[in-house]
Amino acid sequence: MNKLGEKIEALKVIAHPARIAILEELSQGVKCVSDFQDFLEIRQSNVSQHLSALRHAGLIDYFIDGRLRCYFLKSPFILDLLEIVKKDYPCELPGPDCCPVTKKGTYPGDRRR
Amino acid sequence: MNKLGEKIEALKVIAHPARIAILEELSQGVKCVSDFQDFLEIRQSNVSQHLSALRHAGLIDYFIDGRLRCYFLKSPFILDLLEIVKKDYPCELPGPDCCPVTKKGTYPGDRRR
DNA sequence: TTCATGTATTCAAATATTAGAATATATTAA
DNA sequence: TTAATATATTCTAATATTTGAATACATGAA
Numbered sequence: 296m297n298k299l300g301e302k303i304e305a306l307k308v309i310a311h312p313a314r315i316a317i318l319e320e321l322s323q324g325v326k327c328v329s330d331f332q333d334f335l336e337i338r339q340s341n342v343s344q345h346l347s348a349l350r351h352a353g354l355i356d357y358f359i360d361g362r363l364r365c366y367f368l369k370s371p372f373i374l375d376l377l378e379i380v381k382k383d384y385p386c387e388l389p390g391p392d393c394c395p396v397t398k399k400g401t402y403p404g405d406r407r408r
Numbered sequence: 409m410n411k412l413g414e415k416i417e418a419l420k421v422i423a424h425p426a427r428i429a430i431l432e433e434l435s436q437g438v439k440c441v442s443d444f445q446d447f448l449e450i451r452q453s454n455v456s457q458h459l460s461a462l463r464h465a466g467l468i469d470y471f472i473d474g475r476l477r478c479y480f481l482k483s484p485f486i487l488d489l490l491e492i493v494k495k496d497y498p499c500e501l502p503g504p505d506c507c508p509v510t511k512k513g514t515y516p517g518d519r520r521r
Numbered sequence: 522t523t524c525a526t527g528t529a530t531t532c533a534a535a536t537a538t539t540a541g542a543a544t545a546t547a548t549t550a551a
Numbered sequence: 552t553t554a555a556t557a558t559a560t561t562c563t564a565a566t567a568t569t570t571g572a573a574t575a576c577a578t579g580a581a
Binding site: 311312327330362363367372376382391408 | 415440488
């Protein structure tokens with residue numbers, strides 16, 4: 296999970312409400328598929344599809360206990376990501392010097408205007 | 409940038425190599441469209457499209473200097489995100505107790521196995 | 522005004538993602 | 552064995568994303 300391409304794949308797969316919810320649930324501990332169905336309002340096949348996508352991206356894995364497939368977090372990247380997803384941010388960064396109405400300002404580079 | 413939906417939109421728009429590259433460039437300071445073309449190997453129209461997507465997600469904004477459109481970072485969320493995208497992570501989290509070969513383990517919940 | 526440059530928009534084609542339905546597989550219990 | 556439960560897979564339709572080509576628009580220079 297240290298090559299840029301892998302991280303981009305991870306971001307792509309994470310950028311979905313059901314999958315964020317699954318990952319947050321998993322950050323609390325091991326869960327089986329039926330556990331996810333209890334709080335996600337989607338079909339079982341769809342839960343499986345999301346789990347499969349997360350697994351193929353290397354973000355989660357599972358073990359088996361009887362009939363239950365027990366999923367757990369595998370990627371440390373996810374923990375940091377979930378943290379900033381939950382974190383509160385100020386609305387905007389302090390911007391560069393420019394007029395918010397006319398949108399005029401000064402280009403700092405050496406290119407011809 | 410504090411509602412979950414907005415963050416998910418942001419993740420979706422960020423999960424693309426060209427857009428990550430644009431954002432990393434912008435984390436260094438203000439750049440105009442031609443600056444991006446110098447290091448991205450994509451067409452001008454495509455650069456504009458990516459910038460437009462980033463802007464609509466509220467991640468960047470621009471000011472104008474003559475003929476140049478000068479873009480800058482607007483969302484503090486991006487800075488944290490770029491940081492974890494660049495950060496190195498250990499391969500895997502310490503997993504729960506289970507056999508890596510048979511994939512057997514014990515479900516911690518109270519559901520019937 | 523005209524020309525050149527910087528940038529955005531529109532359109533279309535290729536490709537990818539998403540979700541439901543139906544079905545398949547695996548395991549436990551009876 | 553059979554039945555029931557837990558989960559995965561396959562297929563399909565709808566929708567979204569991505570890109571290039573062409574074109575439009577805006578500004579500064581001549």
